[in-house]
Amino acid sequence: MRKFNSVNELVNFLKPESPVYCIRPEEIRKSIKFFRNNFPGKILYAVKTNPHEKVIKQIISSGIKEFDVASINEIKLIKKINPKSKLHFMHTVKCKRSISSAYFNYGIKSFSLDTKDELRKILYATNQAKDLELYVRIAISNEHAEIDLSRKFGALPSEALGLVRLCKEHSRKLGISFHVGSQCMHKISYSKGIREIGNIIKKTKIVPDTINVGGGFPSIYPDLNPEPLINYIIEIKKELENLKLTKLPEIICEPGRAIVAESGSTIVKVNLRKKNTLYINDGTYGSMFDAGVPNFILPSKMITDGRVQSKKLTPFSFFGPTCDGLDYMKGPFLLPNNIREGDYIELGQLGAYGLTFRTNFNGFYSNTIHELSDKPIMSLYDDIKVKVGSLVA
Numbered sequence: 001m002r003k004f005n006s007v008n009e010l011v012n013f014l015k016p017e018s019p020v021y022c023i024r025p026e027e028i029r030k031s032i033k034f035f036r037n038n039f040p041g042k043i044l045y046a047v048k049t050n051p052h053e054k055v056i057k058q059i060i061s062s063g064i065k066e067f068d069v070a071s072i073n074e075i076k077l078i079k080k081i082n083p084k085s086k087l088h089f090m091h092t093v094k095c096k097r098s099i100s101s102a103y104f105n106y107g108i109k110s111f112s113l114d115t116k117d118e119l120r121k122i123l124y125a126t127n128q129a130k131d132l133e134l135y136v137r138i139a140i141s142n143e144h145a146e147i148d149l150s151r152k153f154g155a156l157p158s159e160a161l162g163l164v165r166l167c168k169e170h171s172r173k174l175g176i177s178f179h180v181g182s183q184c185m186h187k188i189s190y191s192k193g194i195r196e197i198g199n200i201i202k203k204t205k206i207v208p209d210t211i212n213v214g215g216g217f218p219s220i221y222p223d224l225n226p227e228p229l230i231n232y233i234i235e236i237k238k239e240l241e242n243l244k245l246t247k248l249p250e251i252i253c254e255p256g257r258a259i260v261a262e263s264g265s266t267i268v269k270v271n272l273r274k275k276n277t278l279y280i281n282d283g284t285y286g287s288m289f290d291a292g293v294p295n296f297i298l299p300s301k302m303i304t305d306g307r308v309q310s311k312k313l314t315p316f317s318f319f320g321p322t323c324d325g326l327d328y329m330k331g332p333f334l335l336p337n338n339i340r341e342g343d344y345i346e347l348g349q350l351g352a353y354g355l356t357f358r359t360n361f362n363g364f365y366s367n368t369i370h371e372l373s374d375k376p377i378m379s380l381y382d383d384i385k386v387k388v389g390s391l392v393a
């Protein structure tokens, strides 16, 4: 891993034939500073979003001490980098062996679940442990999110009440959590989730020790420009106050995308142009899964060694390097009209769900990763000056 002052410097120096993945650590520091200054509680980083060691180290040095993990390998990874990190096993469906290993080998007490069967598994696998921190994940609508998780996870209101009562009996600490879906474009999803927790509190008369509002905080893409993140935080604080609890539970969040999206980008080379379709050397089996069927539109920038770029921007679609027709990214990706074979493109916002999706399919795999100190193509955090005082005591 080397460090370059700019993406142009990198391309003109390396003239890479394979995709190059870039990390801008400064952007991670910025996003974490925003969350630490404004979020009224504890911040867990969702490891799956980008588990690269450089990224994790930057996250730790920016002040994050706790992590949301979903597998034994994620646990091993974080423990290796920093044995003192506190980990929370926030996958609602785990195999017994992973639960046992997390509890007995790594000292993890914190588990999430959305069914009684999973609770039974957790109790069995931890030998009826008495020091568990159990998070009941409730189902809420993911209607404002780009990536919907609601069909897969979450206890329905009818099941949640019984589950909360049961978990209260079997835990040392009880949490209730939800996830609004990834890239959530409307803050109202968070208040709906908190209101739902309010209903559960009223009906069960059980106040959880922790309320976990999950991840889903958005980043910015050319066609997805969310309102300022600070408004999401204000909305969450307001709704927590509306619960009118004499003592507010501990609040936690588990952002992934909003922490790291801006910090990563992919540099690709154009192998062929067919009219307004470019055949590039990375694709949906590489770092660009989200540009495939989920159809995320990524900010794009053509890089040349000085050749004049035409002013006219043209919408392009991409095909990746493999032999699969699904290796297609519809876009539109806006690029200068005179782009041609041999040119390079930087694709932004791939710090989240980018690097981590790479496969070896068809023999295409690049592990060239470098550090950059210039600005990303787009940023949500640059014009953030407001710091609201804590509304929650």
Ligand SMILES: *Cc1c(COP(=O)(O)O)cnc(C)c1O
Pocket: 046, 048, 049, 068, 090, 091, 179, 181, 182, 183, 214, 215, 216, 217, 254, 255, 256, 257, 258, 352
């Ligand atoms: C993926 C995930 C997150 C992070 O979601 P983002 O949308 O990237 O913020 C947080 N919590 C859980 C349980 C997850 O599965």
